[in-house]
Amino acid sequence: xxxxxxxxxxxxxxxxxxxxxxxxxxxxxxxxxxxxxxxxxxxxxxxxxxxxxxxxxxxxxxxxxxxxxxxxxxxxxxxxxxxxxxxxxxxxxxxxxxxxxxxxxxxxxxxxxxxxxxxxxxxxxxxxxxxxxxxxxxxxxxxxxxxxxxxxxxxxxxxxxxxxxxxxxxxxxxxxxxxxxxxxxxxxxxxxxxxxxxxxxxxxxxxxxxxxxxxxxxxxxxxxxxxxxxxxxxxxxxxxxxxxxxxxxxxxxxxxxxxxxxxxxxxxxxxxxxxxxxxxxxxxxxx
Amino acid sequence: xxxxxxxxxxxxxxxxxxxxxxxxxxxxxxxxxxxxxxxxxxxxxxxxxxxxxxxxxxxxxxxxxxxxxxxxxxxxxxxxxxxxxxxxxxxxxxxxxxxxxxxxxxxxxxxxxxxxxxxxxxxxxxxxxxxxxxxxxxxxxxxxxxxxxxxxxxxxxxxxxxxxxxxxxxxxxxxxxxxxxxxxxxxxxxxxxxxxxxxxxxxxxxxxxxxxxxxxxxxxxxxxxxxxxxxxxxxxxxxxx
Numbered sequence: 152x153x154x155x156x157x158x159x160x161x162x163x164x165x166x167x168x169x170x171x172x173x174x175x176x177x178x179x180x181x182x183x184x185x186x187x188x189x190x191x192x193x194x195x196x197x198x199x200x201x202x203x204x205x206x207x208x209x210x211x212x213x214x215x216x217x218x219x220x221x222x223x224x225x226x227x228x229x230x231x232x233x234x235x236x237x238x239x240x241x242x243x244x245x246x247x248x249x250x251x252x253x254x255x256x257x258x259x260x261x262x263x264x265x266x267x268x269x270x271x272x273x274x275x276x277x278x279x280x281x282x283x284x285x286x287x288x289x290x291x292x293x294x295x296x297x298x299x300x301x302x303x304x305x306x307x308x309x310x311x312x313x314x315x316x317x318x319x320x321x322x323x324x325x326x327x328x329x330x331x332x333x334x335x336x337x338x339x340x341x342x343x344x345x346x347x348x349x350x351x352x353x354x355x356x357x358x359x360x361x362x363x364x365x366x367x368x369x370x371x372x373x374x375x376x377x378x379x380x381x382x383x384x385x386x387x388x389x390x391x392x393x394x395x396x397x398x399x400x401x402x403x404x405x406x407x408x409x410x411x412x413x414x415x416x417x418x419x420x421x422x423x424x425x426x427x428x429x430x431x432x433x434x435x436x437x438x
Numbered sequence: 439x440x441x442x443x444x445x446x447x448x449x450x451x452x453x454x455x456x457x458x459x460x461x462x463x464x465x466x467x468x469x470x471x472x473x474x475x476x477x478x479x480x481x482x483x484x485x486x487x488x489x490x491x492x493x494x495x496x497x498x499x500x501x502x503x504x505x506x507x508x509x510x511x512x513x514x515x516x517x518x519x520x521x522x523x524x525x526x527x528x529x530x531x532x533x534x535x536x537x538x539x540x541x542x543x544x545x546x547x548x549x550x551x552x553x554x555x556x557x558x559x560x561x562x563x564x565x566x567x568x569x570x571x572x573x574x575x576x577x578x579x580x581x582x583x584x585x586x587x588x589x590x591x592x593x594x595x596x597x598x599x600x601x602x603x604x605x606x607x608x609x610x611x612x613x614x615x616x617x618x619x620x621x622x623x624x625x626x627x628x629x630x631x632x633x634x635x636x637x638x639x640x641x642x643x644x645x646x647x648x649x650x651x652x653x654x655x656x657x658x659x660x661x662x663x664x665x666x667x668x669x670x671x672x673x674x675x676x677x678x679x
């Protein structure tokens with residue numbers, strides 16, 4: 152498996168500072184985007200601390216070969232061990248930002264979103280808190296691997312609002328979950344198996360505010376390396392006014408064992424079909 | 439009916455309706471609104487209903503009582519007022535109100551992402567929490583039910599990623615001469631459950647059609663792998679969060 156990833160963060164055309172943060176660690180296969188909020192650039196502190204904490208903690212547990220019980224907080228047994236490492240490190244980052252926010256007046260009320268993708272040869276894990284997003288394009292289709300933790304998204308899910316209304320709502324940036332505003336946090340985590348030619352995008356809302364999902368999808372299919380895709384997405388955002396900080400990570404997966412059928416495989420599968428057919432027939436006769 | 443919303447660090451701690459004519463706020467447990475914080479006096483402030491007016495009075499507290507950052511002794515409350523007691527903020531919500539007067543002070547930069555923190559959004563969130571709680575109680579979990587003669591019966595998809603195959607580590611273990619270590623995986627995604635072909639000699643069929651990549655699973659879809667056959671459905675009472 153070959154994993155190529157690129158990350159980029161642009162302050163945009165309207166903001167004084169960049170409160171987004173991101174990290175790409177190819178050795179760990181860990182990719183993180185964080186969108187900070189809070190007055191007077193406290194957001195920058197929140198997002199950078201979170202990215203750092205998650206990287207550090209995750210790496211430590213890998214090195215220590217920690218068991219699921221050794222992570223921070225109760226493990227989730229619907230997740231794999233690595234999934235639990237991510238869960239624990241997000242919780243820990245939340246706690247740190249939360250405590251920092253209480254301690255210093257200039258950090259009061261600071262918080263951040265996080266969108267994370269972990270890539271391993273047999274497992275891909277996505278995790279998010281807030282409204283920064285993760286998209287997967289696979290088999291000519293794009294789907295979200297993150298859930299927006301925003302007021303309007305939750306209302307849409309509960310049938311209290313349509314997606315169109317959500318797009319136009321003045322409240323669309325109001326979050327229901329983030330790191331830093333409470334002692335505990337519940338991220339959304341999903342695990343899937345990797346496939347050849349999987350393409351991931353992690354982004355802060357600076358991108359999704361100005362570029363529609365269809366447009367993002369077209370661009371994903373149109374570029375054949377992550378650097379060009381990343382650049383194209385950012386350029387589009389800048390062309391359209393870039394009212395917010397914009398951070399994007401693109402990940403392309405290639406060279407995975409293909410599932411395509413070679414001649415020997417086809418013959419093999421025919422034999423298997425034959426045998427399977429016979430087995431089924433026998434089962435029907437002799438249950 | 440008027441309400442008081444106790445907040446700490448812009449997060450709602452408690453909501454208290456103004457039912458009685460007089461309520462007290464302080465660190466002592468006897469208070470109507472008990473605020474457990476060292477910056478708050480035992481009996482810190484009192485809120486009285488006098489006819490149509492609602493009045494907050496400081497009870498000679500050590501750190502004082504503030505309304506919208508102004509220190510007060512006794513103050514008539516208007517909708518949207520922030521009563522500051524120690525480090526806690528109590529938002530006063532008058533009955534039957536629509537717009538919040540004095541909202542110029544609460545300039546919300548709508549382009550900036552922020553956490554919920556005004557009365558209106560809190561109301562909305564409270565309403566939605568009620569609906570969401572009901573929805574959560576009915577959260578569904580995927581189940582595969584084997585309808586062949588394998589004897590595997592019903593297996594709950596308790597993991598976010600379920601591996602199906604010959605390997606010992608598979609959540610659903612299938613046997614057979616040509617069975618791959620992992621022939622397919624079922625993953626729970628934001629959009630629902632998806633089954634994907636992972637590889638090997640045996641075919642994956644969903645509702646009779648061969649699936650070479652991924653497909654979303656719908657209620658009562660029938661899946662065939664080699665001589666195995668199972669149905670997918672969802673039942674209530676999912677795994678714990």
